[in-house]
Amino acid sequence: MFETLSDRLNQVFSSLRGRGRLSPADIDATCREIRIALLEADVALPVVREFMAKVRERAGGAEVSEALNPAQQVIKIVNEELVAILGGEARRLRFAKVPPTVIMLAGLQGSGKTTLAAKLALWLKSQHNTPLLVAADLQRPNAVQQLQVLGERAGVPVFTPFPGNGVGDPIQAANLGIAEAEHKLHNVVIIDTAGRLGIDEEMMRQAADIRDAVDPDEILFVVDAMMGQDAVQTAQAFLTGVGYDGVVLTKLDGDARGGAALSIAQLTGKPVMFASTGEKLADFDVFHPDRMASRILDLGDVLTLIEQAERTFDQEQAATMADKLASGEGFTLEDFVEQLAMVRKLGPIGNLLGMLPGAAQNREALSKIDDKDLDRAAAIVNSMTVEERRNPKIINGSRRARIARGSGVTVGEVNQLILRFLESQKMMRQMMGSMPGMPGMRRQSKSRGKAKKKGKGGGRPAGAGRASQQSAKEALEQLAGLGQEAGAGGGMARGGPLGAGADGASPAALPGLTSLPGLGGGKGAIQFPGSGGFSAQPSKLPAAFRGRPGKQDR
């Protein structure tokens, strides 16, 4: 929707800035907006009602006394509640004492069971298991072939006792699959079943029969993140029909806010265990409740952004870049193009910016940013000579005309780009200057080395998600720390020059980015309390929080 929760809340509270405490009216106004936000995120109505009652109660209680602004405070409560429900009892897969461990997948048609089966198999395999995929979806035409192809891609054997397309008995297929696994010494069996509707009694009975026949250790309910209000009925129908121990959320790489996850978690108390976030078989990970909470509330998702960046960016490249930046003058148009390419790899720029907290306010402007603009900028720079790239000051009128011709733009656009570049170069220098120094950066790089070693020792696959999350948190910590220093130091806060720079660079579009350097405070702060990683430094962070919002309010 055009209006996000952050937008709306900002509207509601624009008149209330500076007032530190929550009145019942504030709570009402905020709750109304949050209710709509939750409904628009496809959280089921009964769940919303229950949830809001709880939030209201907490917001009205004694906890309402700190100096966050009212909206922030209510959102903080909401966020914590969301994380509590979503993250309820995070747990790992239960493995059977006597192998094979049997995992059965169930869900509606088109929720992504077959693909997920292969992803899960690949994930298990990377943890030194020897999974076997069993094709028990004999309903949909060629589902068996699909699993075979996917299994081949994942390098996991697929057991197909029946050809499918309506031929064969899924219960027998499951049974044979387990016998096969015992025979060939596979320690995990993943059974892919046909998609079925919750109200289709015959099919539900069949699923229950498969369950009774193989007595699975885990039954995973596969849900599409785009699912709407019907999630309640479906989840309930599957719970009574087959029963399940965990939920897997698929298609999280879209822009659906995934309220279904909350509905199901709240309604059934079953944890969301995995999330599937892309079309490649490796796009599969354990579920992060804190991120999901922010996503449902549309608060931006810095952690995912950083993780994504980490995956894309070459560490050495980044280090070189850091040195260049540190030397100030060294940032040239060549580096600029390199950066463009790196950022481009991260995905559509609009999505990227959308993940930054505070960016939501400028959604309108952000939606105008087109990836083509980045490509065009790259084209302009690529039309320059090496000399021009290193020293843009030598670009005179005739050079400009040549560059414009070479890149198929107007001279005005070339001018704009050069101007912007010089501005951002200045900005960079300011930022680097005001950062409490490169020493800090060095220190950080040492600790990164350590983290790497730890990762290797502890078995990368198992800890991969957590490790990268850890380092992301480290980064955020550092940012928060910087925010604190800025707040304490007053005067030229780190956010100051950069914020001003960004503002100046594109008055129409990017004021939202002013909140970017302020990650340690402002809206960014709201999601940190829930992210869990910060409770370890209680002394450090609250100060950071209080530092920034206080400043804003004044």
Next chain:
Amino acid sequence: MVHDIIIAAIVVVVAGGGAAGLVPYVRSRRRSLPPGGQAPAGGEGQPGRSGTQSGATATATLAPPEPGTVAPPDLTAPPDLTAPPEVPARVVEKPPPSAGRLTRLRGRLARSHSAIGSVLLNLISAGKLDEQAWEEIEDTLITADMGVGPARELVEELKTEVKVAGTTDPAAVRQMLRTDLIAMINPALDRTLHLARHGDRPSVVLVVGVNGTGKTTTCGKLGRLLVGDGKTVVLGAADTFRAAAADQLQTWGDRVGAKVVRSDREGADPASVAFEAVNVGIQQGVDSVIVDTAGRLHTKTGLMDELGKIKRVIEKHGSVDEVLLVLDATTGQNGLRQARVFAEVVDITGIILTKLDGTARGGIIIQVQRELGVPVKLVGLGEGSDDLAFFDPQVFIDAILGE
């Protein structure tokens, strides 16, 4: 530290690069270019999927039957496009015609809607329409995925009408609710499929949508429906990404004796498969060509570009008559975003709402229809091969309210 750099990089890129583009130059959105206006040549956005586009090594095992046929214009070496193996000597089914299908399937619709219908009727029949009752009516509409805005609007309108009429007679209120609901689905929209042959070439249907909504199944069913109405069809398996998608379509095609045009290797260029499908359609003189595409999330720019290319390449043969977006009835508010993006990229002309036989109500179509003006043309009401029917707002609403 790395993250600082990353964020700094983004700031710089955005402040520098992004802003450069924000200068108010009129930017022609490439996507909205008139069809055929630009040759889809070298500069096409490469699809973001790995393993595709290795056309250079492919050699055509089956040359186009006529030497003069246009080759797919954008590829130097078209991938193998072999006709399917001979249809095995099995009995070709004769599916029933499309007429009256929705009436036959009404039972399924009612099943999926009974809960909402009875709740609404109970509220109205209670005879006391106070604030709380109105709120409950609104909430009930929201649980049908109608969205907060439209539900609120409908209730406001109904409230006014009730006040004006000065009646709380359940039958009258019910009639008003029915009228309002039907008005929201806008019965005036043209819901027919425009599939007449154009002189010497067939009409073309392009089926698009996100993953897992049931595109391939719908293509198969749509093919059956057309065959049932006495038309001849060719199916084009342009879903070259998902494993075994072409096989799935082949199974559907074989059942009704429709030819399926497919590539014999995975990851072929879907645009060229689609082009070839229309080619075969022209040669065989069929009435319609139905092109199945791979599911793609609307957020993946590369894949959406690929879809735009498929359409442009088909248009080398002439216009695409229907672009049908397949929406899953279980989809929530995200359906609107999907429809918006698809409409922008390929200019959808109709919606097929699938999986309506479950408990989901597919209320999202109300918002989609209103915002984009694109009508729901067909509904999928079950797993049976003939459970695809033309949509009729009145029958649909009556089924909801449980007449």
